[in-house]
Amino acid sequence: MIFRTQSYLQPVFLLLIMLASTSAQAHTGVEAGWLHPLSGVDHLLAMIAIGAWSCQMGGRAVWIVPSAFVSFMMLGGLLGFEQVDLPGVEIGIVLSVILLGLAIALEKTFAVAIAAIGVGIFGIFHGYAHGYEMPVMDNKLAYSAGFLSTTAALHVVGAVGAFLVLKLPRGRVILCTLGAICALCGVYLATQL
Template sequence: MKSGIKNAATALSLILLPAYSWAHAGNGAGWLHPLSGIDHLLAMIAVGAWSVQIGGRAVWLVPGAFVCFMFLGGVIGFEHIELPFTEVGVSLSVVILGLAIAFRQRLPVAAAAAATAIFGIFHGYAHGYEMPLMQNKVIYTVGFLSTTATLHLVGAFGAHFLQKVAIGSRLLRLSGALSALCGVWLVMNAV
């Protein structure tokens, strides 16, 4: 019982962090940015879902790598250091993560974390580069990182519960395939 209450409290705090960031950030773009494009939304939910498919330590290491390297990408973006093919990298993350889910790729945890870390750099760069000039960088960063972590949780909980029902694994794989198709469309528009 205590574990359930602790997990619920943790999930609630992660959900409320974006609201806190929005309340102090002026226009709230930091927490809102990951929700503003289908590319970010699909990739971040997919990271959580794929981590559950892999299982074990991947459940926290794979999303953790994404968020940590997203922070790094955000710093690079704030400084407007050139990172070529950012939109292609973001779009390809949707394709690759979708395919990983569709084909149930259980990479070693280190390889999966490294892949999501690379994707995190591209997503973070896009967030940092597009930060409004008058925005507080710290609050903006807390906003986009906490929303990202929340989206990872959405994907992880969704995959966890899907795998508990009879056709859930097939539905999860179908969702991955549909996400990958959407990613192909995004790549074609990014090139």
């Protein structure tokens, strides 16, 4: 029985090892890119919440909703690279934390297309922040691949985490409580703007 439990945790352990390791080259495009989503609690909470919420909704939402976020995040990253003026970026990021936390806390489900569009809008704001704050470097493609792959990994962490929590006795209550905590963290972040 212990062996089966460990197989559920293997992807989580693999991700932790990847995040803890450092590149042999100092600040390559990929390294700077993959580290950026880990640099702020707002990004971490939103990305993990998307994975958790998609798992909570179930069905096709598990892969469509996070995929929409990553796709639109790339669009936002391109706008940020080009320094296009996008008003309300910080507000959009903080709202994503609050609303995703509330969606989890209240167990809100939407049609997959509506959920994908909603997180896609949030993805534009998050991607813009990553692209706008990109360090001066020639390899924007490597930087983008880095922040997009970390984002996808955080979605997986959220989805696997929610899946495991929902298997626990009173797992729904625990997941809803974690969603409420996420939303409260977003409210706190909003007061810091």
